Amino acid sequence: MTRLIFVFAALLAIASGCGPGETEPAEQATDAKAKADTTPAPSDAGTTAKERALAAKNALFTKLSSRLVEAMSSGGPAAAIQVCSQDAVKIAAVVSESQGVRIGRTSFKLRNPRNAPPEWTVPFVEQRVAEPQFVELPDGNTGALLPIKLQTACLACHGPEDTIASDVKAKLAELYPEDQATGFHDGDLRGWFWVEVPASNDATDTAKQ
Numbered sequence: 001m002t003r004l005i006f007v008f009a010a011l012l013a014i015a016s017g018c019g020p021g022e023t024e025p026a027e028q029a030t031d032a033k034a035k036a037d038t039t040p041a042p043s044d045a046g047t048t049a050k051e052r053a054l055a056a057k058n059a060l061f062t063k064l065s066s067r068l069v070e071a072m073s074s075g076g077p078a079a080a081i082q083v084c085s086q087d088a089v090k091i092a093a094v095v096s097e098s099q100g101v102r103i104g105r106t107s108f109k110l111r112n113p114r115n116a117p118p119e120w121t122v123p124f125v126e127q128r129v130a131e132p133q134f135v136e137l138p139d140g141n142t143g144a145l146l147p148i149k150l151q152t153a154c155l156a157c158h159g160p161e162d163t164i165a166s167d168v169k170a171k172l173a174e175l176y177p178e179d180q181a182t183g184f185h186d187g188d189l190r191g192w193f194w195v196e197v198p199a200s201n202d203a204t205d206t207a208k209q
Contacts, residue, residue: 049134049142049144049197049200050134050142050144052099052100052101052195052197053101053134053142053144053146053195053197054144054146055099056095056096056099056101056103056195056197057103057144057146057193057195059095059098059099060091060092060095060103060193061193063091063094063095064083064087064088064091067083067087067091068083068084071083081157081168081171081172081175082175084111084112084175085112085175085176088105088112089112089114092104092105100198101195101196101197101198102195102196103193103194103195103196104118104193104194105148105191105192105193105194106118106121106125106191106192106194107125107148107181107190107191107192108125108126108128108191109180109181109182109183109184109191110178110180110181111172111176111179111180111181112176113178115191117194118143118194118196120135120137120143121143121145121192121194124145124192125192128189129145129147130147130149130189131147132144132145132146132147133145137196139199140199141196141197141198141199142196142197142199143194143195143196143197144193144194144195144196144197145192145193145194146192146193146194146195147189147191147192148189148190148191148192148193149187149188149189149190150184150185150186150187150188150189150190151186151187152186154184154190155184155185155186156168157172157181157182158181158182158183158184158190159182159183159184159185160182160183160184160185161182161183164182
């Protein structure tokens with residue numbers, strides 16, 4: 001049982017770091033996984049942009065976690081890395097549509113070039129801001145930047161190069177030839193979820209702070 005809990009925790013860590021959400025306690029993430037495919041988009045009425053951004057981040061986290069668990073169960077670690085390479089962007093697109101937002105992941109050390117930071121996030125990325133940011137964008141939308149902190153299990157793919165197993169190095173070299181995302185340590189800032197929430201008609205929206 002202990003081993004199974006550890007494996008699941010590792011998968012959750014991979015889910016938040018394989019491209020680049022904030023990692024969640026295992027007991028919370030387990031409950032979230034059970035709801036992975038049923039997370040509804042919050043109603044616009046009375047819902048702030050901040051709440052919508054957090055809901056979208058949670059939906060992406062749980063859906064990606066669920067897919068990684070499936071891959072690990074059927075094909076082991078290599079299959080999980082494959083999910084990061086091929087499925088993560090598609091899952092983000094599904095969440096974007098279902099939640100009515102734009103969402104993705106980015107970092108100052110990219111593994112996947114497709115995760116390059118949107119223009120409005122660049123100053124925060126350059127400063128490596130480690131706290132959640134909610135800003136009003138020029139078009140009236142709300143931008144949210146939510147940090148990813150590395151946990152121990154993430155080091156299998158993101159730690160110092162001399163600590164990464166040879167088979168993992170080989171798979172990463174195959175799928176991410178321009179990989180920059182190694183050399184991290186436990187607790188380091190890995191990257192961020194970014195979310196763009198469309199402008200609301202509600203002038204009292206307090207999320208822009």
